Amino acid sequence: MNLTLKIWRQKNASDKGKMVDYKVNDISPDMSFLEMLDVLNEQLVNNDESPVAFDHDCREGICGMCSLYINGEAHGPDRGITTCQLHMRMFKDGDTITIEPFRATAFPVVKDLIVDRSSFDRIQHAGGFISVNTSGNTIDANAIPVNKHDADKAFEAATCIGCGACVASCKNSSAMLFVGAKVSQFALLPQGQVEATDRVLNMVKQMDEEGFGNCTNTGACEVECPKGISLENIARMNREYLAASIKG
């Protein structure tokens, strides 16, 4: 199929940036979206033009590196997947596809479609861990049984890949689904209880300092999340936060 692409081009962080039109032809429906962009870039390199910069790495939906806003949706029109898992069979011949970066104050554009998501890392530095030394001299792994229901919920929260689709999809650019998932993972496990109070207070504080907005329960984040992280996690974080604030 033949397609028109409208792509955000921005030379660097200080450049103003603009949308530029490109044509690509003979795209197979079996190609992934990023393979379609590979075709475009090969074409640009051969014509001595600058290729479109975009983040990608594992190309199997788990590293969280790819981050495109396609036709007004984070990771494009399909559900439960990242951009690298989006296939061209979701589009048809003659379509015009608009491709932008994930936009948020806390995700400044680096170049073209690449944004800086180090704010996510800094939130994790503030408390996204259990303070246990890595000596291996801990108690036996089966010494504390964990209710399967809680363990499964903790796992579901932990499957967050930190891509930032929740932020890009939110009208307030809120990171509460991302932070809520990490807080929930530890809140649901006995190992996470000891530092629960400090963790939620520190992570939320850092989240606010990074310039992420607040949650107004629209739920767009949950719809666009490639891993289906549930809004429940935001509610759980709010409960944890309230409890921690009262304890002070």
Add this chain to the structure above:
Amino acid sequence: MALDSKIPKGPIKDKWTDYKNHIDLVNPANKRNIDVIIVGTGLAGGSAAATLAELGYNVKAFCFQDSPRRAHSIAAQGGINAAKNYQGDGDSTYRLFYDTVKGGDYRSREANVYRLAEVSANIIDQCVAQGVPFAREYGGLLDNRSFGGVLVSRTFYAAGQTGQQLLLGAYSAMNRQIGRGKIKMYNRHEMLDVVKVDGKARGIITRNLITGEIERHSAHAVVLGTGGYGNVFFLSTNAMGSNVTAAWKAHKRGAYFANPCYTQIHPTCIPVSGDHQSKLTLMSESLRNDGRIWVPKKMEDVEAIRNKTLKPKDIAEEDRDYYLERRYPAFGNLVPRDVASRAAKERCDAGFGVNATGEAVFLDFASAITRYGKEQAHVKGLNENDAALVKKLGQEVVKNKYGNLFQMYEKIVDQDPYNTPMMIYPAVHYTMGGVWVDYNLMTTVPGLYCIGEANFSDHGANRLGASALMQGLADGYFVLPYTIGDYLSNDIRTGPISTETKEFEDAENEVREKLNFFVTNEGQHSVDYFHKKLGKIMWNKVGMSRNVKGLTEAIAEIKELRAQFWKDVKVPGTNEEYNEELAKAGRVADFLELGELFAKDALNREESCGGHFREDSVELDGEQKGEALRDDENFAYVAAWEYKGEPSDAVLHKEQLEFKDIELKQRSYK
């Protein structure tokens, strides 16, 4: 230089304990004056960075991704082995050690493997304490499953995302130290050289991938945890950015490169569908717990399937060839990866491949769905003979176990694996070869360490499933922190290493020169053009089945391609900006050298072992007819190559392998 593996004396079960009891330690006050560089933040690099920082060293960690959490360890699916024996099925440290040495086709170092088995149980304790949410049973205790090449259930897992959960565990341990200021993290930085001062590794040269800035970083020791080199085949299950550059630069600075030809071709991957393809996707080995692999027995059925006039589920049971169960009754669908891959190739070469390209076999869950469905119906007191109900219940069980893998498959192939068997074919997945290291995980360059997949040490000629995660974390959490201390104890009076020296200046200039060459060369072809060509040569002539003629041709063709690359490669843009083509050019340049050494090593090893299959070395008769034939008399050694300029000039050093605790014998999975 003679190779000294520095294996401690004494009985195998006491070596590691005695070693730890007698090494030199660095006191906490002195650790604060010692810097360590760690390149790569996967399971090995990430766990090492966290642990060394926790011990008190000043760690600088580097990764090319935008966050350490994205290293490709994250894509590991199935699980992690540990000799916990929670199932009471006869597992032990010795048995894990034995299985790993046998699975590696007797080409690994006994002492290293025993140590790995010994610390494996600690990994699980450690990860649970960090909040890694492993799968649990209803009683609240940890669940296990079984992997290829073993007869016990020792694999711990978190659905099909075990690598992700373990990496996020290591990442969280790093975050704690980054927050404390003990790790200084450099994201989006690529290492482009190792700097040696007075013969010791004392730093690295990096390029900031955003700004193009070339930087000098110094330390008292340098650790590489930079993963494998499967992308030399262009198409592999590796991430797009996975590369050999760090390991190769180390090789050029004096680190021997061991067994480059040992590559794991994983049997269960989604087949290649066209030239546009940029990577291949793995379907976890855990699927072989429940999936049965087959092709049709009759050629007319094969043709009907290819023409889409017949559906696989309509082929009668007696017309199916479950070739793994037929050839290997003892292990069936759970034979090791190398054996399963070769068997798939054998059937497809014989013309029984089931897709348009003739390179695919079926992985079928119908029996498992029925089996689980009946079990569920029985438990719930429902009608076990109601086929529709049984199917529905069975599908639910399978979905719980492998849901994310089935979804991945469906998104890529556009077929529903709950109702029609998956089509799979082998693909390049893991490299057992890598930088040579001694028992201390130190390379032949003093002060330069190599851990995880990037080194060669533990998996011999074939890695067993769920052992890569085990090795990465064992090296980083529990082995390196001891061994590097012994070395650094000599550096307590050294003081900070200056980067304002001739050695750093020379290395930086060399790096700059190469980058300038790329952006000013007026070539015709993109980097990918050359990378794809290299991949084709490697897959066709240095792939799953190798012979003298093909290997000799490959060496000549790679040499020629390399010359063409340096004449004709085209890199747009400048060095002073984000320039992915430039980063790729440097990586492919190194793959073009490694590829030749790889073929040379395969040519030198005139035996079949593990993932290295030589057509001229097979069993000619008896029960094992047609199986790979090792030559222990002449090839029970590690081939460690010394850099001498062109790959063709590389000098071979042999580390003779000694088997004192395990008897060398032909691997049998019959």
